[in-house]
Amino acid sequence: MKSFGRTVDYLRISVTDRCNERCLYCRPHQYAGWNGRDDQLTDDDLLRVTRVAAELGFRKFRLTGGEPLLRPNLVEVIREMHRTPGVECIGVSTNALKLPLLAESLRAAGVRTVNISLDALSPEIYKRVTGGSLEPVLDGIRAAIQAKFEFIKLNTVLMRKVNEDEIWPLIRFSSENGVPLRLIELMPLTSRDVLTPENFLSIGEVIRWLKQREELIPMPDARLGHGPARYFQLARTGAVVGFIGAMTNQHFCDTCNKMRLTSDGRLRPCLGHHEEVSLHEALSERSSDALLRRVFLQALENKPWEHAFRDNYKPCRPMTAIGG
Numbered sequence: 422m423k424s425f426g427r428t429v430d431y432l433r434i435s436v437t438d439r440c441n442e443r444c445l446y447c448r449p450h451q452y453a454g455w456n457g458r459d460d461q462l463t464d465d466d467l468l469r470v471t472r473v474a475a476e477l478g479f480r481k482f483r484l485t486g487g488e489p490l491l492r493p494n495l496v497e498v499i500r501e502m503h504r505t506p507g508v509e510c511i512g513v514s515t516n517a518l519k520l521p522l523l524a525e526s527l528r529a530a531g532v533r534t535v536n537i538s539l540d541a542l543s544p545e546i547y548k549r550v551t552g553g554s555l556e557p558v559l560d561g562i563r564a565a566i567q568a569k570f571e572f573i574k575l576n577t578v579l580m581r582k583v584n585e586d587e588i589w590p591l592i593r594f595s596s597e598n599g600v601p602l603r604l605i606e607l608m609p610l611t612s613r614d615v616l617t618p619e620n621f622l623s624i625g626e627v628i629r630w631l632k633q634r635e636e637l638i639p640m641p642d643a644r645l646g647h648g649p650a651r652y653f654q655l656a657r658t659g660a661v662v663g664f665i666g667a668m669t670n671q672h673f674c675d676t677c678n679k680m681r682l683t684s685d686g687r688l689r690p691c692l693g694h695h696e697e698v699s700l701h702e703a704l705s706e707r708s709s710d711a712l713l714r715r716v717f718l719q720a721l722e723n724k725p726w727e728h729a730f731r732d733n734y735k736p737c738r739p740m741t742a743i744g745g
Contacts, residue, residue: 429721431481431679432474434467435744436495438684440488442516443552444538446578446607446615448741462686464498466704468505470682473713475507483512483536485745487684490519496526503531512536514576514745517561518553524561524568534572535565536603540580541587542594550584566598573600574663578607579622588627589634596660603650603663608693608730610740616668624666631655631662649673667693667730674727680720681744688720689743693728 440448462470471482482502489495490513502511512534513527520527520535527535539558541547547555565573575595579585588604595602606624609616631637636656643652643661649670650663667673681689686704687697698720703713 427675427677429678429680429724430479431483432471432479433483433485433679433681433744434470435485435487435682435684436467436489436492436498437461437487438742438744439491440486440516440741441491441518441553442488444540444578445550445580445583446611446740447745448611448739461684462682462704464494466686466700467498468501469704469710469713470700471502471508472505473710474717475505476710477714477717478507480507480509481512482508482510483514483534485514487741487744488516488518489513490515490523496523496530499527499532500530510534512572514538515561516551516553517558517565520561521557521564524564524570528568528570533570534574535570536574536576537562537565538578539575539591539594540577541584542590543587546584546587550580562598562600566600575600575602576605577602578605579624579627580607581620581622583620585622588630592631592655592658592660592662595662596655596658601652601661601663603665605665606668608667609735610692610743621668623669624664625669628653628664637662648679649676667728677724680724683742683744685742688716690720690724691728692743693730694725696723696725698723 484499499511502508510533511531513532514536517537540550544555547553575591577591591602604624604627607616607621628637635658637653638656640652640654640661648665650665652661652663654661681692683689683697686700688700689697698716700713700716702708703716
């Protein structure tokens with residue numbers, strides 16, 4: 422599938438909007454989710470969407486949330502996804518709290534890559550950002566390493582005066598554990614007051630700060646996933662650090678290869694636009710796969726050239742409802 426000459430072959434599927442943490446940049450305090458409403462996609466819906474998407478040329482799939490590991494039967498769903506012709510890679514994005522119990526099962530079911538949110542190594546700062554406890558997350562990271570996923574990446578959202586002093590400890594931690602760290606610019610995805618000049622920290626500023634400590638060696642050929650990160654290796658520590666700058670990189674969208682599916686069944690061509698296309702009618706029992714294919718193509722036609730985050734973007738629903 423093509424959009425502005427870009428190959429779109431990556432589908433991020435949110436399997437729940439629920440989460441067992443409440444991160445500042447993702448889930449606002451007033452948001453309680455759908456609380457048992459029946460508009461969440463069923464297991465059969467997820468497998469049907471995967472099959473049709475693969476037939477259309479999607480090859481890479483990532484399960485997100487909310488916290489995807491909260492969804493019952495997720496391992497069984499992944500096992501069936503893995504058997505779907507055309508599916509080349511399945512990944513999971515998680516806060517790692519349930520990985521000690523599920524890492525081995527996820528790997529056996531066909532998960533190749535795991536992205537883990539880790540915004541601080543200070544227990545106090547971690548609790549301030551997520552509302553949760555750090556130690557279970559570290560247990561989850563250890564479980565992921567032991568399960569031998571092909572790629573494990575740590576994700577840190579940059580927030581000035583919140584976790585900027587955690588950057589170097591996180592780099593050391595990633596080096597010691599042999600897993601890449603990705604530093605991500607804050608985006609306006611919860612409410613407008615999440616992103617302010619006072620709490621925004623750009624990747625450019627972080628790169629300049631790191632270069633004062635040691636040499637950054639570009640890794641232009643690094644293939645550590647399917648996203649937009651630019652990777653460098655730190656010469657002395659050996660750490661591999663990726664930078665994701667949606668707000669300051671003017672070419673951020675040039676190679677965008679993804680669409681998102683929300684857990685309430687809406688295709689979202691771009692994270693930074695409000696446009697969504699509902700799959701509800703296409704997923705009804707009386708509907709054919711032809712209609713589902715047409716909806717996918719409609720969503721692709723609506724995929725913009727670039728996001729609108731720099732244009733006074735006003736989020737209409739938080740990140741946990743869209744899918745990470």
